[in-house]
Amino acid sequence: QVYLTESGGGLVQAGGSLRLSCATSGRALLRNHVGWFRQGPDKEREFVAAITRTDNTWNGVIYYAESFLGRFTISGDSAKATVYLTRNDLKPEDTAVYYCAVGWAGGSPTSRGQYDSWGQGTQVTVSS
Numbered sequence: 001q002v003y004l005t006e007s008g009g010g011l012v013q014a015g016g017s018l019r020l021s022c023a024t025s026g027r028a029l030l031r032n033h034v035g036w037f038r039q040g041p042d043k044e045r046e047f048v049a050a051i052t053r054t055d056n057t058w059n060g061v062i063y064y065a066e067s068f069l070g071r072f073t074i075s076g077d078s079a080k081a082t083v084y085l086t087r088n089d090l091k092p093e094d095t096a097v098y099y100c101a102v103g104w105a106g107g108s109p110t111s112r113g114q115y116d117s118w119g120q121g122t123q124v125t126v127s128s
Helices: none
Strands: 002-007 010-013 018-026 033-039 046-052 062-064 072-077 082-087 096-103 122-127
Touching: 002 096, 018 033, 018 096, 018 122, 033 072, 033 082, 046 072, 046 082, 062 072, 082 096
Parallel strands: 010 122
Antiparallel strands: 002 018, 018 082, 033 046, 033 096, 046 062, 072 082, 096 122
């Protein structure tokens, strides 16, 4: 079984910060990469960032969507097998459900099609 548990969402004021967590366990630890996606109201789910596994930890190569480069930071905590997504200076347009997912090697971690297991999502609402 693949286990992914997101947390850290909530209601945040514009200009604030958040750190989302994606705890991985089970067969998720056999995957090649963890990615973060988001889906805003009436929008398609879009790629935000991803990190690959190296030496059995989530501390490998990092990928960002070009539009989010410099706005989001992805990182891994090897001891906790958790991947974080951090965002400072939140804006109302960051309101979305944020999902983490895992996938096998063989393609670009920036592609939604490279992910086969998804978490339940965590809602982030940014008030103006």
